[in-house]
Amino acid sequence: MIWNVEEFTRAAGATVERLAAYVDESQRGLPPVIARRPPRELAEKLGLARWIREGGMTPDDHAAFLAAYLEEGTRLHHPASLGHQVAAPDFPAALADLVHGAANNPMAVYEMGASAATVEHEVVRWMLEKTGYGAAGGGVLTHGGSLANLTALLAARAAVAPDAWTEGVPGDLALLVPASAHYSLTRAAAILGLGERAVVPLETDPLGRIDVARLPDALDRVRRAGRRPMALVASACATGTGLHDDLRGIGEFCAEHGVRFHVDGAHGMSALLSDEHRHRLDGVELADSLIWDAHKMLRTSSLAAAVLTRRGGDLDAAFRQEASYLFYDRDADTHVNPSGVRLPASSGPAPDSTPASGPAPGSAPAPGSGGPPGIDSIGRTVECSKAELGLKVFLNLAWRGERGLGDHVTRQYAAAHRLWELGRERPGFTFPYEPESNIVCFRYGTGDQLEIRERLMAEGAFHLTSAEIGGVRHLRATVMAPATDDKTLEALLDQVSAV
Numbered sequence: 432m433i434w435n436v437e438e439f440t441r442a443a444g445a446t447v448e449r450l451a452a453y454v455d456e457s458q459r460g461l462p463p464v465i466a467r468r469p470p471r472e473l474a475e476k477l478g479l480a481r482w483i484r485e486g487g488m489t490p491d492d493h494a495a496f497l498a499a500y501l502e503e504g505t506r507l508h509h510p511a512s513l514g515h516q517v518a519a520p521d522f523p524a525a526l527a528d529l530v531h532g533a534a535n536n537p538m539a540v541y542e543m544g545a546s547a548a549t550v551e552h553e554v555v556r557w558m559l560e561k562t563g564y565g566a567a568g569g570g571v572l573t574h575g576g577s578l579a580n581l582t583a584l585l586a587a588r589a590a591v592a593p594d595a596w597t598e599g600v601p602g603d604l605a606l607l608v609p610a611s612a613h614y615s616l617t618r619a620a621a622i623l624g625l626g627e628r629a630v631v632p633l634e635t636d637p638l639g640r641i642d643v644a645r646l647p648d649a650l651d652r653v654r655r656a657g658r659r660p661m662a663l664v665a666s667a668c669a670t671g672t673g674l675h676d677d678l679r680g681i682g683e684f685c686a687e688h689g690v691r692f693h694v695d696g697a698h699g700m701s702a703l704l705s706d707e708h709r710h711r712l713d714g715v716e717l718a719d720s721l722i723w724d725a726h727k728m729l730r731t732s733s734l735a736a737a738v739l740t741r742r743g744g745d746l747d748a749a750f751r752q753e754a755s756y757l758f759y760d761r762d763a764d765t766h767v768n769p770s771g772v773r774l775p776a777s778s779g780p781a782p783d784s785t786p787a788s789g790p791a792p793g794s795a796p797a798p799g800s801g802g803p804p805g806i807d808s809i810g811r812t813v814e815c816s817k818a819e820l821g822l823k824v825f826l827n828l829a830w831r832g833e834r835g836l837g838d839h840v841t842r843q844y845a846a847a848h849r850l851w852e853l854g855r856e857r858p859g860f861t862f863p864y865e866p867e868s869n870i871v872c873f874r875y876g877t878g879d880q881l882e883i884r885e886r887l888m889a890e891g892a893f894h895l896t897s898a899e900i901g902g903v904r905h906l907r908a909t910v911m912a913p914a915t916d917d918k919t920l921e922a923l924l925d926q927v928s929a930v
């Protein structure tokens with residue numbers, strides 16, 4: 432059935448109106464921040480079985496369904512939304528999602544979406560510039576930080592054990608990673624065929640930060656056991672605490688000892704845009720690879736993550752594939768330049784002859800589908816087709832500018848710091864560290880912290896998470912919503928301590 436564009440226009444109009452009201456109510460803190468109706472009851476309330484069986488939804492039905500759907504979800508724009516590291520998306524990014532939903536240009540190869548591919552290319556190039564990798568670096572956007580970490584470690588495996596793709600994974604590889612790192616890293620070790628046994632936990636201080644002084648011992652132990660370090664991973668910042676590893680110290684150690692260095696900057700890399708907090712990422716340019724999630728602090732919807740490498744060819748070297756319908760080389764007609772950009776033969780393989788200004792993010796030959804100039808990112812991602820991820824990052828940048836996004840980071844980090852300042856003045860609250868980001872952990876009293884979290888969530892008053900630090904469970908607040916202010920934070924402290 433072709434689109435009835437009048438029906439679409441009505442339904443889209445009603446959707447926009449409902450979403451506008453939803454965000455407005457949420458930002459003003461009106462309804463409960465979180466709803467947790469049991470799934471069976473919720474399926475009933477939303478009429479899911481009937482809609483699936485019978486179809487026939489009209490614009491009016493859609494509006495009613497959407498209202499109920501939103502009411503029963505989690506409100507990320509709400510000031511009391513202090514739970515997970517998920518952005519309260521800004522509306523330019525939301526518009527990008529709508530565009531993607533309708534136009535659907537999932538640019539595995541350039542011909543599937545020239546604008547989408549070019550936008551991603553420029554966004555990645557901008558990210559490379561911000562991280563200090565510059566024109567020599569390479570990168571790609573991918574569906575989330577976990578996949579980005581997996582991709583970066585795949586590149587590490589290809590660099591350290593280039594035959595692993597064809598011959599299987601050698602048994603002597605080791606991944607050096609602190610227990611405080613995101614679980615996707617140890618998971619990646621298993622997915623990549625190293626097995627969890629290849630993970631060597633690095634020693635840390637009591638707050639989970641890598642102890643740089645003890646790195647020589649760790650490396651010595653690994654090498655004496657006859658193992659080869661595939662990569663050493665640091666966090667900027669750690670998921671649980673929001674604290675940063677010493678990237679410069681670790682980077683210098685890795686450079687000196689020939690160890691590949693990966694930085695998981697899923698959450699904290701956006702601080703590169705903040706004058707106040709950029710220093711927390713000092714030394715990041717020493718990393719061989721890093722990841723940066725836009726769906727955390729750059730305010731896009733989930734998911735839009737970048738995996739970037741210092742050497743442009745690393746990602747292309749990580750993958751090999753054959754698919755005659757996508758990968759072929761009309762070599763007489765097409766060159767692939769070192770930036771992964773296809774050029775007609777007459778242009779020659781000049782590295783800087785990219786469709787836009789300056790060199791492109793990537794450097795090894797990308798698989799081409801022949802034809803006129805283009806950008807194919809398919810050779811350096813796990814995905815074949817992927818969403819128009821660059822558009823959401825680009826539209827947020829285009830509307831808010833680097834400055835606007837940097838100010839967002841500064842503001843959210845300041846709010847978490849404010850919670851620490853206010854909380855420390857109150858009896859019964861303990862904060863194990865001064866926050867460095869918008870993630871802050873604390874305890875109230877000596878009782879079960881999870882009971883406090885449950886109570887606040889059952890009341891729909893606050894959405895908090897929790898984390899263990901040194902084996903002790905803490906409450907954990909992540910200040911993602913721009914609507915969170917001092918009043919919210921005072922109310923949180925009041926309600927946590929109201930027994």
Ligand SMILES: Cc1ncc(COP(=O)(O)O)c(C=O)c1O
Nearest residue numbers: 516575576577613670695697698
């Ligand atoms: C430091 C860090 N790395 C990786 C991830 C995984 O990101 P994603 O949820 O996008 O897969 C997270 C998510 O919270 C994170 O905090």
